[in-house]
Amino acid sequence: MxxxxxxxxxxxxxxxxxxxxxxxxxxxxxxxxxxxxxxxxxxxxxxxxxxxxxxxxxxxxxxxxxxxxxxxxxxxxxxxxxxxxxxxxxxxxxxxxxxxxxxxxxxxxxxxxxxxxxxxxxxxxxxxxxxxxxxxxxxxxxxxxxxxxLKSEYEIACISAANRIARRGHACLHECFVAGESEFAMHLAYLQATRQTDDELPYPTIIALDDKAAVLHYQHKRRDLRNGKVLLADCGASVRGYAADVTRTWTSKAAPPLFVELLQAMERVQQELCAAARSDVPFYDLHYQAHEKIATLLIETQLLRDVSCDEAIAGGLSKIFFPHGLGHLLGLQTHDVGGERLPCPYAKPLLPVFANMRFKGKLAVDEVITIEPGIYFIPMLLDQQRDNPRLNHPLIDTLRPCGGIRIEDNLHIKEDTAVNLTRLD
Ligand SMILES: [Mn+2]
Missing domain, CATH: 3.40.350.10 (Creatinase/prolidase N-terminal domain)
Structure with a gap:
């Protein structure tokens, strides 16, 4: 057509x-x-x-x-x-x-x-x-x-095209990171690779090396720091006003093995969550599943100790490491409208720690959403827990210089599946 x-x-x-x-x-x-x-x-x-x-x-x-x-x-x-x-x-x-x-x-x-x-x-x-x-x-x-x-075929095509552009930009960022470039140089390279000006971007690029990956909306572009251990890049593209919102995290050889292990696990977790997205699934259930997977990972790696998965979630311990929502609607606005639907029955109880989630309804055919789980080492949140023995602070402290991990794709919701627009061939 x-x-x-x-x-x-x-x-x-x-x-x-x-x-x-x-x-x-x-x-x-x-x-x-x-x-x-x-x-x-x-x-x-x-x-x-x-x-x-x-x-x-x-x-x-x-x-x-x-x-x-x-x-x-x-x-x-x-x-x-x-x-x-x-x-x-x-x-x-x-x-x-x-x-x-x-x-x-x-x-x-x-x-x-x-x-x-x-x-x-x-x-x-x-x-x-x-x-x-x-x-x-x-x-x-x-x-x-x-x-x-609910997106039309035209809108899906625009978001899909924006994702192709963003993917080109992220591939370039990876090369720049391997070459040891600064945040500033990577920002310019991203604009060049995606052929966009700053004003054309759907949101300012987030290009964070090392500890700054813990800043959810990190806005600076450091010119001096090079050869990072970790790169977290949350950078989009826009086509006819429609946004792509994509995040990738990379590590270099200098990253600690435990952080590399966390990143590999999070790549898997993110793909599992993408595979679970489809119409009629309450978004809260996916958010809860993300916390189950992340809490399990934190316990397995002994970053959390003497606590069960359910306790870690209900007690807000997993939220210290993953303090934002699993995703949002995407369209003409990066945080798109239309998510304020009535809450629906959930597979798990609606916990008070998740009461501030914006998007509590069921997914519907032709919505486009982001799936963006993360694990961060945010000094402000960790410092508040200094006296909490369930946090393995000596081990956590070794990962603070790595900042954090976020992996984000854009999904077109269908009847019994979802098309990952970010990873389309
Ligand atoms: Mn997003």
Whole structure:
């Protein structure tokens, strides 16, 4: 199937679901504003622009000021921004593969059009918006979010393409790590290999050597430190606004054997968890399974002692080493919307230590999720446990300089399996 055909199918589905949403929420029309560039406080410098995700759901344009108007199941109208600006290049390129699905209009006519109907507005507020228009009504937004959580073939193709790009970048990072490069040099090499600028990335690269691998969202790029023992790289790519979110951990010959053993075990654990993902599985059950596997590993390696697996989980000991969720929905946002579904019955009790998990529902066909288990040696969390005899501190301390491990793939959920988009050939 051609790209144009797959995109057309995507829009046909959106038209249908949006018509139903508008009817259910009693609106005639939905106006989605791409947004305008924002500036830093007390500065005239623009922050890198990202269109309203609801806009990107319909239209791959990445420039500011456009508005999409959807009325029932009619052909949507794209009102292009047309205030010429000679400071930037805001030329709009209408690629027929997507533009053929819209009627193109001038923003001059937008306000008059908005006045004519009972319209819901999604996007940042603007001063010229007619008074009667409902701004970002919550019930409508959550219906739109629910649609966004289930990906069309077009969206899967975008996420899949983003994963291919990220994989190329990670292969390059591995080579740089083996060559002893710095975090800074690896960051530049990643941009080069993926042919992306920083602003095009779905999230800033996390390129952490050694102890900094314990910082979950490590943001620096050290220029001096070379020849690391461990590299944790969490770096993505984006295609038409859709994200890949991929993490790999590598060790060099200088890494302690116990850490290498943990990494090999975690590679296995991560693949087992990926193999267990499919529709109708409560995500909490996968999260719990991750803790069972990680607690077992911590006990086998004697990092934890005098404690059973269940006690280690319920007592929050495994959470010291794996303090984040197993994964999240992925799409136009790296932490995508639509996961706020009702909790469902679980195979294991919902423990108080996991009460802050965001995504508690069942997996559904055509969701894309990340599976990203980890083991970290986070000084702040370990120091709080100095007097806890169940933590083998002398052994743990030998691994603190290694930071941690995270392995993350992106999975397309199907009926009774999941397709690993990060490891597709
Ligand atoms: Mn992630």
């Amino acid at each position: 051609t790209e144009a055909h797959v995109f057309q199918q995507h829009i046909t589905r959106l038209r249908k679901t949006t018509a139903a949403t508008l009817e259910a929420e009693n609106y005639d029309a939905l106006a989605i504003y791409a947004g305008t560039a924002q500036q830093y406080f007390a500065d005239d410098r623009d922050i890198a622009f990202k269109p309203t995700p609801h806009f990107s759901h319909w239209c791959p344009l990445r420039t500011t000021g456009h508005t999409l108007l959807v009325r029932g199941d009619e052909r949507p109208v794209l009102f292009l921004r047309d205030q010429p600006n000679y400071w930037i290049d805001d030329e709009v390129v209408l690629d027929p593969f997507w533009a053929d699905n819209f009627t193109i209009a001038s923003s001059d006519d937008l306000v008059a059009t908005l006045r004519k109907s009972h319209t819901a507005w999604i996007g940042p507020e603007v001063e010229w918006l007619p008074q009667h228009i409902d701004r970002n009504p919550e019930p409508l937004r959550s219906r739109l979010d629910a649609v966004r959580s």
